[in-house]
Amino acid sequence: MCLGDFLLARGGKERPQPGKTPLTSSLGWWNAYGGYYTELIRALNGQQLEEVIESLKEQEIPIGYLGLDLWYPYQTIGQAVRYTPDPKKYPQGLKAIVEREEIPTVLHLSALSPKNGYGADGVDPGFYREVAKEISREKGITAWHDWLRTQQHLTPALRHDPTAADRWFAGMAEAFAGEDLSVLLCMQTMGMNLASTAQKNITVARSHTDFLFAQKKALEAAAALGHGDFLEAWTPPGDLHRQNLWMGMVLYALGMLPFHDLFLSRPSPTWVGIIRRKRRSCGRSPAVRWGSEMGRGCLIRS
Numbered sequence: 001m002c003l004g005d006f007l008l009a010r011g012g013k014e015r016p017q018p019g020k021t022p023l024t025s026s027l028g029w030w031n032a033y034g035g036y037y038t039e040l041i042r043a044l045n046g047q048q049l050e051e052v053i054e055s056l057k058e059q060e061i062p063i064g065y066l067g068l069d070l071w072y073p074y075q076t077i078g079q080a081v082r083y084t085p086d087p088k089k090y091p092q093g094l095k096a097i098v099e100r101e102e103i104p105t106v107l108h109l110s111a112l113s114p115k116n117g118y119g120a121d122g123v124d125p126g127f128y129r130e131v132a133k134e135i136s137r138e139k140g141i142t143a144w145h146d147w148l149r150t151q152q153h154l155t156p157a158l159r160h161d162p163t164a165a166d167r168w169f170a171g172m173a174e175a176f177a178g179e180d181l182s183v184l185l186c187m188q189t190m191g192m193n194l195a196s197t198a199q200k201n202i203t204v205a206r207s208h209t210d211f212l213f214a215q216k217k218a219l220e221a222a223a224a225l226g227h228g229d230f231l232e233a234w235t236p237p238g239d240l241h242r243q244n245l246w247m248g249m250v251l252y253a254l255g256m257l258p259f260h261d262l263f264l265s266r267p268s269p270t271w272v273g274i275i276r277r278k279r280r281s282c283g284r285s286p287a288v289r290w291g292s293e294m295g296r297g298c299l300i301r302s
Helices: 002-011 046-058 093-101 127-137 148-154 156-160 162-177 190-198 216-224 228-232 237-253
Strands: 027-031 063-068 074-076 105-109 140-145 182-185 202-206 257-263 276-281 288-293 296-301
Touching (some): 002 237, 046 093, 127 140, 156 162, 162 182, 182 190, 216 228, 237 257
Parallel strands (some): 027 063, 063 105, 105 140, 140 182, 182 202, 202 257
Antiparallel strands (some): 027 276, 257 276, 276 288, 288 296
16 A cells, blocks of 8 residues: 555545446446357347346336447457447447437447557557547547557567557556546556556556356356367456455555456356346445346346
8 A cells, every 4th residue: 555655646646436436436237248258149239238228227227337348340359440339230329329328338448450440550549539539429438448468469569668658558548538538447467557556547447357257157158159268267266356355455555446347147157148247346335246138137236
């Protein structure tokens, strides 16, 4: 905590308060259908998303925002082409849905494809200004920047020159701050955690790997569908919870609220049963788990 206090004071940043941070002050719905694990099994489109929202409203579930993965066109999962709504999934864009349903969005970002639509080389963070404007136009409130270490891996200059990495990370955060967007870090490096102490709008960060990897039956079902590498990455639940706890303390010390990732709504779901994405926040904010599919849902507080 003392190191965190020193770095935060030097960066002019205060630790965020759970009750004042959108992602920890309200319940959010995070998509799994149409997300990383189920995109090739069951994609999500705008019509289905609105059906989910209407179902949540009918059940009087007080959803404060939608967390949307893979809402944009990509070359391969984890390498985006451009951060605009995928016209095949969201022909009317996300803004129209948000305005009709009156629920803002937390929008996922991955690493950038070398064949991206911005002409960006991965070193110059200037393209994030355009990304920030696009998220703002779609009524997003937070940039959920995932695959951060993959972006660094795909861009050798960010690994070979620490000053380039610092400029890239600061430029990314400042671009989103320019549109009044907060940032959720995922798959970040420890260097990025340290650099976040100078970025006031980086308020939340993931504390460990996806909870899916502690669910052996789900991984076995995935392996039966040809995803054997997932089963190889199985993590004992105790190890996952311990890492979330310790890393959560580090993140909070560095001025971010820690998020656990991908809780499941069933104790032993089948692969196609992984149908919702939920987040659990740590620190002093209430731990809330949420899982849903069309027409049904469950809410667990712990």
